[in-house]
Amino acid sequence: MHKIIAHNNEDILVEEPSANYSYTYADYLQWKIEERIELFKGRILKISAPNRFHQQVSGALYVNIHQFLKGKKCKIYAAPFDVRLPIQNKKKDYEVTTVVQPDICVICDETKLDDRGCCGAPDLVIEILSPGNSRKEVRLKYDIYEEVGVLEYWLVNPVEQNLVAYSLDNSGKFSGGKMYASGDLIYATSIEGLTIPISELFENT
Numbered sequence: 001m002h003k004i005i006a007h008n009n010e011d012i013l014v015e016e017p018s019a020n021y022s023y024t025y026a027d028y029l030q031w032k033i034e035e036r037i038e039l040f041k042g043r044i045l046k047i048s049a050p051n052r053f054h055q056q057v058s059g060a061l062y063v064n065i066h067q068f069l070k071g072k073k074c075k076i077y078a079a080p081f082d083v084r085l086p087i088q089n090k091k092k093d094y095e096v097t098t099v100v101q102p103d104i105c106v107i108c109d110e111t112k113l114d115d116r117g118c119c120g121a122p123d124l125v126i127e128i129l130s131p132g133n134s135r136k137e138v139r140l141k142y143d144i145y146e147e148v149g150v151l152e153y154w155l156v157n158p159v160e161q162n163l164v165a166y167s168l169d170n171s172g173k174f175s176g177g178k179m180y181a182s183g184d185l186i187y188a189t190s191i192e193g194l195t196i197p198i199s200e201l202f203e204n205t
Contacts, residue, residue, distance in 0.1 A: 048132025082117035152190035
């Protein structure tokens with residue numbers, strides 16, 4: 001079925017947002033599309049539906065972090081939750097070309113939060129791999145999160161039952177890449193005092 005979408009304030013009749021166009025958050029706000037999508041520097045990436053194991057791991061992470069953050073200024077959000085990632089402080093809707101929906105994110109700077117989600121880099125971003133994730137998608141997200149200054153990035157693999165953690169170093173690049181598996185305890189570098197036993201993430205998978 002054809003859809004009307006907006007592009008640069010013009011209506012264009014298309015089957016769906018086209019890979020031939022570069023879009024902004026202003027365009028994104030006007031779409032009425034059933035599928036979940038993300039924007040990476042103006043290009044569209046469809047989000048695969050999460051499977052049961054993905055959701056179980058996501059729930060375990062959310063509960064652990066949410067409990068720890070009670071009474072603290074940092075806030076946790078789970079997908080779907082729009083995170084706009086401005087480049088070079090370009091924060092207007094028609095300037096933002098990257099909008100992602102991390103599986104889980106923690107934001108400690110409340111000025112980045114508004115009624116539409118988050119505008120700016122979260123302190124901690126967690127992505128959980130699903131069978132539908134492509135290598136390109138994983139690489140894109142790593143590069144974007146590093147570029148915008150996400151302080152800490154966790155990549156969780158429910159199949160292999162492990163977690164790889166990256167931290168932003170003084171040069172603005174991700175370092176570490178340490179893998180954690182069952183029996184390990186991960187200490188968050190971006191949120192003081194947050195620790196999670198890895199085995200708890202995969203108890204029911």
